[in-house]
Amino acid sequence: MNSVYEGAIQDLIDELGQLPGVGPKSAQRIAFHIMEAETEDVERLRAALAAVKTRVKHCETCGNLAEGEQCSICLDPRRDQSTICVIEQAPDVQAIERTHAYRGLYHVLGGAIDPIRGIGPEQLRIRQLLARLQNSEVKEIVIATDPNIEGEATATYLARMLETMNIPTSRLALGLPVGGDLEYADEITLSRAFEGRRIM
């Protein structure tokens, strides 16, 4: 898309276009919206951007988002301190919290093992996980890395490592998505669903 706009509006379109998932058309649409928006609304957005940069950090214990040294989950005494769910990224915490099916703690790895991109175990927060397991009362590690090649490789690596430490480890079930249509399930998902079938 050529830029025929003048200075400031084109600058904003360029900056917005750098954001993930914002193409040239959306960037233009947002820029025009900003131009016509109330100044106080734009100031609120600018303040929110600054606040995230200055106030939000990673929890020193689990790597989740936190505004202090620790996140609200690590600070919550009602959470089950004997279970740690290992995930790749902080947004995975929200996805799991929405299910209300888990009341334990988390550990954010910050990615998955991916030799092609040069990400090995030492680039992930695995050392910090081991530190948490020293002198702790953890009875189970639930591995909830993504159900793809990198996530599986990471899960296998962690499972082997934790086995030597005698800590029971589980992995989220793979199978047909609820509400899905068996006919449209891909072959790998379907074969995993067979492997994981349960006696009724």
Next chain:
Amino acid sequence: MNSVYEGAIQDLIDELGQLPGVGPKSAQRIAFHIMEAETEDVERLRAALAAVKTRVKHCETCGNLAEGEQCSICLDPRRDQSTICVIEQAPDVQAIERTHAYRGLYHVLGGAIDPIRGIGPEQLRIRQLLARLQNSEVKEIVIATDPNIEGEATATYLARMLETMNIPTSRLALGLPVGGDLEYADEITLSRAFEGRRIM
């Protein structure tokens, strides 16, 4: 989507979610990107947002975007001063400029006549268009409102008004989109293409 994030990140997700075309998932993705982005990149975005609010205005003549009192097109003496193309919104200027098929001036109405939303001719920049036509050397008005019901109604309204002023008025052609497939053209477009057919 429930908000389980803490303060600042959730505030930013909420603010981003107000922008056009940004759903909850994109807002979350952008917020996480912002959190991990370089501070100077975020500051550049914040500065661009502020600059648009303080520096970009509407051209006093045509209503297009301008950083001074007039836009670069109105200020350009090489533009054909005898033709004015009437459009609904400022982004339409860019769409037409990209074609390099038009070298005249523009007039941005700021919308289209839409009785359901309570937008009549008096809410549009029609008075300003009439003011431009007084004492000017305009020889043709090209109406380029959107090819939908509101745009057509606005075009018809303008054409009747300009007829009384004896100013030649044209309307952009309606027909099959170039590169499209006749088989998939909708009935209205196809019938308009028949109506507008030209002798070869």
